[in-house]
Amino acid sequence: xxxxxxxxxxxxxxxxxxxxxxxxxxxxxxxxxxxxxxxxxxxxxxxxxxxxxxxxxxxxxxxxxxxxxxxxxxxxxxxxxxxxxxxxxxxxxxxxxxxxxxxxxxxxxxxxxxxxxxxxxxxxxxxxxxxxxxxxxxxxxxxxxxxxxxxxxxxxxxxxxxxxxxxxxxxxxxxxxxxxxxxxxxxxxxxxxxxxxxxxxxxxxxxxxxxxxxxxxxxxxxxxxxxxxxxxxxxxxxxxxxxxxxxxxxxxxxxxxxxxxxxxxxxxxxxxxxxxxxxxxxxxxxxxxxxxxxxxxxxxxxxxxxxxxxxxxxxxxxxxxxxxxxxxxxxxxxxxxxxxxxxxxxxxxxxxxxxxxxxxxxxxxxxxxxxxxxxxxxxxxxxxxxxxxxxxxxxxxxxxxxxxxxxxxxxxxxxxxxxxxxxxxxxxxxxxxxxxxxxxxxxxxxxxxxxxxxxxx
Amino acid sequence: xxxxxxxxxxxxxxxxxxxxxxxxxxxxxxxxxxxxxxxxxxxxxxxxxxxxxxxxxxxxxxxxxxxxxxxxxxxxxxxxxxxxxxxxxxxxxxxxxxxxxxxxxxxxxxxxxxxxxxxxxxxxxxxxxxxxxxxxxxxxxxxxxxxxxxxxxxxxxxxxxxxxxxxxxxxxxxxxxxxxxxxxxxxxxxxxxxxxxxxxxxxxxxxxxxxxxxxxxxxxxxxxxxxxxxxxxxxxxxxxxxxxxxxxxxxxxxxx
Numbered sequence: 001x002x003x004x005x006x007x008x009x010x011x012x013x014x015x016x017x018x019x020x021x022x023x024x025x026x027x028x029x030x031x032x033x034x035x036x037x038x039x040x041x042x043x044x045x046x047x048x049x050x051x052x053x054x055x056x057x058x059x060x061x062x063x064x065x066x067x068x069x070x071x072x073x074x075x076x077x078x079x080x081x082x083x084x085x086x087x088x089x090x091x092x093x094x095x096x097x098x099x100x101x102x103x104x105x106x107x108x109x110x111x112x113x114x115x116x117x118x119x120x121x122x123x124x125x126x127x128x129x130x131x132x133x134x135x136x137x138x139x140x141x142x143x144x145x146x147x148x149x150x151x152x153x154x155x156x157x158x159x160x161x162x163x164x165x166x167x168x169x170x171x172x173x174x175x176x177x178x179x180x181x182x183x184x185x186x187x188x189x190x191x192x193x194x195x196x197x198x199x200x201x202x203x204x205x206x207x208x209x210x211x212x213x214x215x216x217x218x219x220x221x222x223x224x225x226x227x228x229x230x231x232x233x234x235x236x237x238x239x240x241x242x243x244x245x246x247x248x249x250x251x252x253x254x255x256x257x258x259x260x261x262x263x264x265x266x267x268x269x270x271x272x273x274x275x276x277x278x279x280x281x282x283x284x285x286x287x288x289x290x291x292x293x294x295x296x297x298x299x300x301x302x303x304x305x306x307x308x309x310x311x312x313x314x315x316x317x318x319x320x321x322x323x324x325x326x327x328x329x330x331x332x333x334x335x336x337x338x339x340x341x342x343x344x345x346x347x348x349x350x351x352x353x354x355x356x357x358x359x360x361x362x363x364x365x366x367x368x369x370x371x372x373x374x375x376x377x378x379x380x381x382x383x384x385x386x387x388x389x390x391x392x393x394x395x396x397x398x399x400x401x402x403x404x405x406x407x408x409x410x411x412x413x414x415x416x417x418x419x420x421x422x423x424x425x426x427x428x429x430x431x432x433x434x435x436x437x438x439x440x441x442x443x444x445x446x447x448x449x450x451x452x453x454x455x456x457x
Numbered sequence: 458x459x460x461x462x463x464x465x466x467x468x469x470x471x472x473x474x475x476x477x478x479x480x481x482x483x484x485x486x487x488x489x490x491x492x493x494x495x496x497x498x499x500x501x502x503x504x505x506x507x508x509x510x511x512x513x514x515x516x517x518x519x520x521x522x523x524x525x526x527x528x529x530x531x532x533x534x535x536x537x538x539x540x541x542x543x544x545x546x547x548x549x550x551x552x553x554x555x556x557x558x559x560x561x562x563x564x565x566x567x568x569x570x571x572x573x574x575x576x577x578x579x580x581x582x583x584x585x586x587x588x589x590x591x592x593x594x595x596x597x598x599x600x601x602x603x604x605x606x607x608x609x610x611x612x613x614x615x616x617x618x619x620x621x622x623x624x625x626x627x628x629x630x631x632x633x634x635x636x637x638x639x640x641x642x643x644x645x646x647x648x649x650x651x652x653x654x655x656x657x658x659x660x661x662x663x664x665x666x667x668x669x670x671x672x673x674x675x676x677x678x679x680x681x682x683x684x685x686x687x688x689x690x691x692x693x694x695x696x697x698x699x700x701x702x703x704x705x706x707x708x709x710x711x712x713x
Binding site for chain 2: 002293355359360
């Protein structure tokens with residue numbers, strides 16, 4: 001029998017027992033909906049985590065530290081590398097060398113220090129970090145109130161919301177709604193902060209020979225204008241956002257602020273060039289991160305990238321997806337039994353009809369295909385309705401959760417995702433499961449003895 | 458049935474006719490029922506020439522329907538052969554048997570056996586779907602067949618909306634739609650009143666006469682068989698109990 005005839009007959013047969021077949025199809029739909037709901041939750045959560053990581057601005061960033069950095073001791077690093085005492089120093093020439101590597105956009109030192117800032121003659125201790133010009137395009141700074149630095153060496157600062165609250169004395173009490181950054185910015189923008197810091201100044205006069213690095217430490221102050229207030233999460237990923245006050249990078253470099261590494265490296269440094277605790281390397285695209293990391297490791301440095309963390313996260317989500325998929329499939333397994341039951345009932349009910357069809361020339365294969373087509377049609381219909389149902393359930397749960405999040409003063413999140421491949425997969429899976437469910441009934445119908453079937457009343 | 462025994466002797470003794478449409482050779486169909494064996498058909502040999510209208514007569518349980526099912530390829534013999542147009546049905550695969558039922562034989566039953574969920578036109582069209590006839594041709598052929606049995610106005614009706622006679626006419630149209638060489642009818646008038654039964658029998662005789670179709674009809678009504686069949690074959694306890702030509706039918710056929 002030709003496929004269009006087969007399909008037409010199958011659909012006609014399904015319409016004949018509309019209630020029973022509808023209930024079976026609903027069973028399949030619920031199974032598919034549960035599968036889609038579970039998997040789309042897993043995928044959505046994975047995408048949410050990825051978005052969060054991307055927002056950190058470090059997805060395309062490799063953080064380079066010296067092997068001498070004792071924070072790295074005990075990490076699983078290259079065992080063939082020289083011991084920390086003999087490894088290279090992360091200084092300015094090295095930074096330039098890294099910047100020349102293929103696929104590297106820029107390599108900038110992570111300048112960060114804890115210092116005192118005075119506002120209205122009141123001292124405030126906080127972490128200050130330098131930001132390169134490229135941070136302007138970083139997602140994390142897209143909601144800055146005010147503006148980004150007017151130049152890379154301007155005496156300006158962007159402060160973090162929590163620090164702004166501290167300056168204004170409006171630190172919210174736990175449990176209360178957070179203050180909106182838009183209301184914090186106006187009284188602070190354009191105001192002056194005075195930063196006290198320890199400057200590292202060359203000890204020897206210019207022109208005088210030096211046997212090594214030496215410098216003196218001088219207390220300085222720098223007036224800075226607040227140009228922006230950023231709604232950044234200080235607990236987000238490691239990086240510039242962990243600090244609460246941000247300076248333009250060139251300005252920070254020109255200030256020659258004393259760094260903790262200066263003391264550690266003074267015994268090894270041959271010049272009075274600055275030595276960095278870490279250098280952030282921005283790579284052209286995330287796919288190149290691994291290559292760049294390897295190249296830097298070969299230079300004798302430790303590297304760390306968010307991709308390392310995201311790989312573990314991806315692995316976790318893959319496992320989560322498998323588990324969610326298994327739970328979702330359980331409902332489909334119940335639907336499987338439902339299809340078998342419906343088709344076996346249909347054979348009993350249509351025993352005589354099968355006998356008639358065989359008597360007038362239907363082959364075993366025709367009968368088998370007809371039952372398969374009926375199972376397949378229920379599978380496809382159940383799959384399509386199930387996907388729609390799963391999507392709707394997702395939307396409702398997403399909306400409900402966002403209402404809850406808003407009440408808890410959290411921004412709404414989209415943690416539900418039904419990608420096209422999942423739609424196709426769910427419908428195909430439902431079709432295949434239904435065909436598998438039709439195997440036994442179809443075989444039984446095909447083997448039916450026409451003489452016995454025609455005698456059946 | 459002494460006269461039948463004579464006929465039996467006459468019929469089975471000689472070699473099979475060259476133009477035989479159906480030839481049964483020592484045909485047996487036994488069923489096991491627990492420890493006992495039911496011999497539904499027990500060593501029947503006969504030959505039906507192409508174009509003949511033969512009636513299989515016998516009381517209930519005589520094995521006539523079992524013989525018809527074996528001729529139709531619906532059942533397989535325990536032993537012996539059913540040779541139809543030179544092909545031994547016992548040697549055919551299930552697929553080949555299905556194809557044989559589709560193209561070589563047409564069947565009508567006492568209880569009509571139309572599919573209740575389909576319209577009359579769809580019932581008639583169904584064998585053509587299995588034969589993979591083109592949809593447009595199918596519609597035209599079904600219409601033509603239904604016109605021929607006088608049901609053109611009832612095409613869209615379901616079997617339950619038709620009288621018994623109309624249903625049997627539709628079943629006849631379905632049986633003949635793939636232009637089979639043999640028509641097998643199992644008590645075709647069993648569920649019909651005498652007037653409607655006569656209508657159906659006239660139609661069958663018409664197909665036999667005009668199309669040269671071989672007809673084998675199972676009936677327990679001797680009068681009906683004598684009126685229409687050219688040959689009367691008697692069965693009793695699964696054995697051939699008589700086989701005689703029926704010249705009376707010939708007369709009626711010429712003077713309808």
